[in-house]
Amino acid sequence: MRRRGAAVALLAAGLLAGLSGCGIRATEVPTEFGTAPSRVPCTRSxxxxxxxxxxxxxxxxxxxxxxxxxxxxxxxxxxxxxxxxxxxxxxxxxxxxxxxxxxxxxxxxxxxxxxxxxxxxxxxxxxxxxxxxxxxxxxxxxxxxxxxxxxxxxxxxxxxxxxxxxxxxxxxxxxxxxxxxxxxxxxxxxxxxxxxxxxx
Known part of the structure; x- marks a missing residue:
């Protein structure tokens, strides 16, 4: 179990490093805690x-x-x-x-x-x-x-x-x-x- 937990942690760290390396902020990746607020369009139909x-x-x-x-x-x-x-x-x-x-x-x-x-x-x-x-x-x-x-x-x-x-x-x-x-x-x-x- 310890080996499996360490592997998951290592994979997560690798994903975060990859995202930051390509210019994408990790905080903007959709999560299960909800989506980012959308911009107000300021236009009507x-x-x-x-x-x-x-x-x-x-x-x-x-x-x-x-x-x-x-x-x-x-x-x-x-x-x-x-x-x-x-x-x-x-x-x-x-x-x-x-x-x-x-x-x-x-x-x-x-x-x-x-x-x-x-x-x-x-x-x-x-x-x-x-x-x-x-x-x-x-x-x-x-x-x-x-x-x-x-x-x-x-x-x-x-x-x-x-x-x-x-x-x-x-x-x-x-x-x-x-x-x-x-x-x-x-x-x-x-x-x-x-x-x-x-x-x-």
Whole structure:
């Protein structure tokens, strides 16, 4: 029995040495203790996307997946008599989508949203540029993830080709700022601040 046990131990040591020698880490070999965790795909199935888009106006919102921002296809329904050309109504529909719980397919793919409280939006106040949007919660009071989600969604949704969106709070003393959605922000929204600048 001792000889047999020694032989098994020697064989196991030889296998481990062979694996390390060919560049494969021994800890990544499947064992009876379970498989290694799989990577989150951050994509939804095509049928789910098409079904969503067919229900209304196709839009894109930015959700969180794997600590990054990823664009997701959604659809919104605007009030009667409104169109996608109405920036305020479209912006409100996009903000409402960010607060919606992820669909079954989105949740399965690992998507989530940090926009949890209701956000309302108004058009420009007196003295604001025409394309300014005023939020019930100023962008600087949102969490890092939520601010990045809101900015990137609005830049791509109502930006009309602009690289930035003008946002501020609804209070009279709330400063209006220009916010940009960059590759760095989308890659690391919790670490990289959303670039912003004052509006004269």
């Amino acid at each position: 095509a049928p789910d996307v098409s079904a969503q888009s067919a229900a209304g106006l196709p839009v894109q919102v930015f959700l969180i997946c794997g600590s990054q921002l990823v664009s997701v296809d959604r659809s919104v329904t605007l009030a009667d008599g409104r169109s996608a050309n109405d920036r305020v109504d479209l912006a409100q529909a996009l903000l409402d989508e960010l607060r919606e719980l992820p669909s079954g397919a989105e949740d399965k793919a690992g998507f989530s949203s940090d926009v949890r409280s209701a956000l309302t939006v108004r058009g420009p106040q007196r003295g604001d540029p025409e394309r300014a949007l005023r939020l019930s919660t100023p962008p600087e009071r949102l969490s890092a993830f939520a601010r990045a989600q809101v900015v990137c969604t609005l830049v791509h949704g109502v930006g009309a080709g602009e690289e930035a969106v003008l946002l501020g709070g609804t209070q009279e003393d709330s400063a209006l700022r220009s916010y940009r959605c960059t590759d760095e922000v989308r890659a690391r929204p919790e670490v990289v601040p959303v670039p912003s600048g004052s509006v004269g």
